[in-house]
Each structure stands twice: as structure tokens, then as C-alpha cells.
Amino acid sequence: MDLGQVRRGVDMGPSAMRYAGLIEGIKELGFDVVDYGDITIHRSSNGSKQEQNLKNLQEVIKTSEELCRDLDQILSKGGFPLVxxxxxxxxxxxxxxxxxxxxNLGVIWYDAHTDLNTADTSPSGNIHGMPLAINxxxxxxxxxxxxxxxxxxxRENIVIIGARSIDEGERELIKQEGIKVFTMHEIDRxxxxxxxxEAISYLKDRTDGVHLSLDLDALDPVDAPGVGTPVLGGVTYRESHLAMEMLAESGMITxxxxxxxNPILDNKNQxxxxAVELVASLLGKKLI
Ligand code: LYS
Structure with a gap:
């Protein structure tokens, strides 16, 4: 879906990843894959509406409810959900x-942004800048x-990695809640x-499952140009593979x-x- 922000095209992301060989790649690692297809996006016929600095609120609610139901059912059957x-x-x-x-679900938020805005602090009204706060x-x-x-x-089960674009309200929340953030500064240093x-040992004992939420804009736009909100000075392609390989070794990602x-903004599906290569590393693909 693309209704959590205003640049069109990101709803085609799943097609682009399937086209890039995602499912074949996972099967090659020896896993069984069930593709549950796309979920239905309920677009309003009279254009998008903004309520209280929340763009497309009703559509985002409907889509979220549907995704929640689907994931609940898929997890009840066992297996590893990849969304x-x-x-x-x-x-x-x-x-x-x-x-x-x-x-005690742990969450690794691999992202250039911290997505900790609420309608009160958001500079854009775009709900894609709010999901971590909502969670x-x-x-x-x-x-x-x-x-x-x-x-x-x-709040103590969250680790943010790769942040370099943080709004004022988000900064205050991070300090107030003591959320663990590894910004680009820590990664450089x-x-x-x-x-x-550090992230793995921090989450290991306090959680009984860890969800990885990886936004491709965590990577530097030189490597990953097809994203709606690129920010210079990001995590490199190699560092991201290393991160995924270390998560695979930890065995903690559930x-x-x-x-x-966003394929419209991308360069030849790069x-x-x-994304497909990083999924493979996360699921255990090794160079040798
Ligand atoms: N922090 C900005 C906002 O809330 C950008 C968020 C980008 C999320 N992918 O609008």
C-alpha cells in the first residue's frame, strides 16, 4: 500500500521484489514458501482525506486491520512470516x-527514520512516520x-538501527522513554x-521473539535509490549484509x-x- 505517505509507487514494491526472484531465492535455501498474495487496499473513491494531521486515516485503519487478521492466522499455522x-x-x-x-516481542527497526511521530509532532501528517510510536x-x-x-x-524491547533523520518530537520521545537507538554516529564510530x-545481546534475554522491520531507506541512497524518503549518509550494502548475516547466526528473528x-523511483529495480539479497542473508544464505 502507499497511503501512509504521498509519493505514489511504493505499493508496487512487493511486485518488484517478487520480480527480483524473492520466492525462488528463498526456496533455493531449502524452505517451503507459501505466497499469500497481496492484501486488498481500500482506496476511497472521493480522494484522500486528512483527519487531525493523519492522511488517509480511514484507509490505513482498514488496511491495518486486514493485515493484522492475516498475520494472526498465518502465525497460528506456524512458520516464519515475511511481509x-x-x-x-x-x-x-x-x-x-x-x-x-x-x-515480549522484540523489534529491530532498521531505518533512516525513527518513525516515532504522532499526529501532534508529525511535520507531514504522513502515517508512515508514525508506526513505531503507534506500536x-x-x-x-x-x-x-x-x-x-x-x-x-x-519500549525496552525496541532497537533502532541506522537512524539519521529524527524530528524534534521524536528526539524528545527517545530521551523520555530511553529507547535504544544506534544512529549512523554509533555505526560509524x-x-x-x-x-x-550489542543489539543482539540486548534483545536476546528480554524477548521471546524478534521482528525485523527493515526500511530500505536505512541503506544509503547510492545503494538503494528506490525509496520515497531517501537520506544521505546511510548504511552501506555490505554493512547491511553483515547485519543480516549476524541476525541469521543469532537465530533470534521470528x-x-x-x-x-518504490520501483518508480528506482534504478532498474536495483x-x-x-531487498531480495538481504532477505536471503537474513534467512541464512552464506557466501561459502
Ligand atoms: N519523519 C518524517 C515524517 O514523519 C519522515 C518519515 C519517513 C518514514 N518512512 O514525516
């Missing part, structure tokens, strides 16, 4: 469906209550190996989503190709 996007507002529905299966129980009740419970994630070791792939 493709789509703008990052989809995490409202995905984590709502996933988190009810865990007592913490902060924001419009119709969004925080998707799935019938809130919060979905405890300590290196990705140390950052991932679900994942790869979001914000960003979708990278």
Missing part, C-alpha cells in the same frame, strides 16, 4: 497481528487499538559488527518485513534486487 511493502505504515497492522503471539501505544486510539490491544511492543553484537521499495 513485503509498501509504505512503513503497514507495520501497524503487521506488528498488531504478530505481537499477540508473544509475551508503543502512542497516537490515535483507532490506530493504537488495531487488533484490540495496546501497546504491541514495550563502533562499526556494524559491534553495533549488531518474523520480518521489508518495506518502502533496490528490490538488494
Amino acid at each position: 513485503l511493502g509498501g509504505d512503513h505504515s503497514m507495520s501497524i497492522g503487521s506488528i498488531a497481528g504478530i505481537s499477540k503471539h508473544y509475551k 508503543l501505544g502512542l497516537g490515535h486510539p483507532l490506530l493504537t487499538e488495531i487488533g484490540g490491544y495496546s501497546p504491541k511492543v514495550k 563502533k562499526g556494524m559488527t559491534a553495533v549488531m553484537e 518474523s520480518a518485513e521489508f518495506v518502502e521499495v 533496490t528490490a534486487d538488494i
Whole structure:
């Protein structure tokens, strides 16, 4: 879906990743794959509406409810859900469906942004800048209550990696809640190996499942240009593979989503190709 922001095209991200060989790639690793297809997006026929600095609120609610239901059912059957996007507002529905299966779900938010805005702090009114706050129980009740419970994630179970574009209200929330963030500064300074070791050992004992929410804009736009909100100075292609390989070795990831792939803004499907390669590393693909 693309209704959590205003640039068209990100709803084609899942097609681009399928086209880039996602399913074949996962099968080659020896897994069984069931493709549940796309979920229906309920677009309003009279154009988008903004309510209280929340663009397309009703459409985002409907889509989130549907995604929540689907993921809940898929998880009840067992298996590893891999969700493709789509703008990052989809995490409202995905984590709502996933988190009810865990007592202490951990979330790794691999992203250039911290997505901790609410309607009160958002500079854009775009809901894709709000999903992490909503999962913490902060924001419009119709969004925080998707799935019938809130919060979905405890603040101490979150690790943000790759942040470099943080709004004022988000900065305050991070300090107030003591949310663990590895910005680009920490990645530059300590290196990705140390950052991932710290993130993994931080989450290991306190969680009973960890969801990876990977926004392709965490990567530098030189590597991943097909994203709606690119920010210079990002995580490199190699660092991202290393991060995925270390998560695979940790064995801690129980679900994942790869979001914000926008083929219209991309260069010959480069960003979708990278997303597919990163999925493979996350699921255990090794060079040798
Ligand atoms: N922080 C900005 C906003 O809330 C950008 C968010 C980008 C999310 N992918 O509008």
C-alpha cells in the first residue's frame, strides 16, 4: 500500500521484489514458501482525506486491520512470516497481528527514520512516520487499538538501527522513554559488527521473539535509490549484509518485513534486487 505517505509507487514494491526472484531465492535455501498474495487496499473513491494531521486515516485503519487478521492466522499455522511493502505504515497492522503471539516481542527497526511521530509532532501528517510510536501505544486510539490491544511492543524491547533523520518530537520521545537507538554516529564510530553484537545481546534475554522491520531507506541512497524518503549518509550494502548475516547466526528473528521499495523511483529495480539479497542473508544464505 502507499497511503501512509504521498509519493505514489511504493505499493508496487512487493511486485518488484517478487520480480527480483524473492520466492525462488528463498526456496533455493531449502524452505517451503507459501505466497499469500497481496492484501486488498481500500482506496476511497472521493480522494484522500486528512483527519487531525493523519492522511488517509480511514484507509490505513482498514488496511491495518486486514493485515493484522492475516498475520494472526498465518502465525497460528506456524512458520516464519515475511511481509513485503509498501509504505512503513503497514507495520501497524503487521506488528498488531504478530505481537499477540508473544509475551515480549522484540523489534529491530532498521531505518533512516525513527518513525516515532504522532499526529501532534508529525511535520507531514504522513502515517508512515508514525508506526513505531503507534506500536508503543502512542497516537490515535483507532490506530493504537488495531487488533484490540495496546501497546504491541514495550519500549525496552525496541532497537533502532541506522537512524539519521529524527524530528524534534521524536528526539524528545527517545530521551523520555530511553529507547535504544544506534544512529549512523554509533555505526560509524563502533562499526556494524559491534553495533549488531550489542543489539543482539540486548534483545536476546528480554524477548521471546524478534521482528525485523527493515526500511530500505536505512541503506544509503547510492545503494538503494528506490525509496520515497531517501537520506544521505546511510548504511552501506555490505554493512547491511553483515547485519543480516549476524541476525541469521543469532537465530533470534521470528518474523520480518521489508518495506518502502518504490520501483518508480528506482534504478532498474536495483533496490528490490538488494531487498531480495538481504532477505536471503537474513534467512541464512552464506557466501561459502
Ligand atoms: N519523519 C518524517 C515524517 O514523519 C519522515 C518519515 C519517513 C518514514 N518512512 O514525516
